[in-house]
Amino acid sequence: MYLSITIKMVVGLVTLLAVTRLLGKKELSQVTPFDFLYAVVLGGIVEETIYDNKVTPLQVAYSAVLWGGLIYIIEILAKKKNFFRSILKGSESIIVKDGKLNVGEMQKNHLEMEQLRTMLRQRGIFSMNEVKYAYLETNGGLSVMKYRKEDPVTPEMMGMDTEDIDPSILLIDEGEVVESGxxxxxxxxxxxxxxxxxxxxxxxxDIFCAEWSEKEGFYIVTYKK
Structure with missing residues (x-):
């Protein structure tokens, strides 16, 4: 019995990892409702079969592989065909267009005004007058384009010459040399x-972390004693 449970859990873990790889390198906020559903259903399949003595490890493997295969096929179709992509992944909704709020799209997406205001505040926008375009993405996030007059002043706008700086590289991490850096x-x-x-x-x-860049040199933090 214990051997069977162990094998089932290993099969489930491997399959969950495989499905995660199929979905690609996405942040949690980028996962669509269908992506979330794939993982939840697969987790349910594994959970329901682990302690069921009537279900063999081979049957668990078959169910998991079958579900993973279906997910893979759907992902391929969604990438190659716009028709499938719109059905499976959905499409973005234009909530604000040229400064005008689209009430119909708000109602269609069950989005309340206070929810929209909260999402805007999280992006540092505290007035609808600043918003020229706003898109509600398929993952539920909000993409906003502000009016140019609301953008922060940049060195380019002031006619100043600026030099780009490369990102710093971590060379020491918790007292250990980072060879890849x-x-x-x-x-x-x-x-x-x-x-x-x-x-x-x-x-x-003695060094907790040390970053280095060609232009700015070292940034070093030591352990507090």
Whole structure:
């Protein structure tokens, strides 16, 4: 009995991981209702069969593989055919167009005004007068385009010359050298040790994290003693 439960749980775990990979690298906020449904149903299949002695591990594997295969087919169809994509994934709704609120789309999506105002405030917008376009995405998120006059002033608008800065690279993480980071910057361990000493730190183990960029140099945080 215990062997059967173990095998079923392993099969379920492997299948859940496979389905997660099929859905792609999405943030939780990017998962559509259908994506969520896929995972919930698969989890239900595995859960219902783990402690059922009448269900064999082979049957669990078959059910999980069948469900995963169906998900894969649906994902392929959704990517290749707009017709399937609109049915399975849905399409965005234009809530605000050229500054005008679309009441029909609000009602269609069961979206209350206070809910919309809350979503706008979370994006730093506290007045509908600032909004030129607003799209309710398929994942429930809100994409907003403000009027240009409401945009923050940038150096480009002021005619200032600015120089782009590359992202910093993590070289030390919790007292350990990040080898992949050193490879990215084309440096080695000796360079890192010498650079740390020049910055006033003798032991890498004392450093909680250290970032480095070509333009800005090191950003170092040590453990508090």
């Amino acid at each position: 050193l490879k990215m910057v084309g440096k080695d361990g000796e360079w890192l040790k010498d650079s740390i000493k020049k910055a006033g730190y003798n032991d890498i183990k």
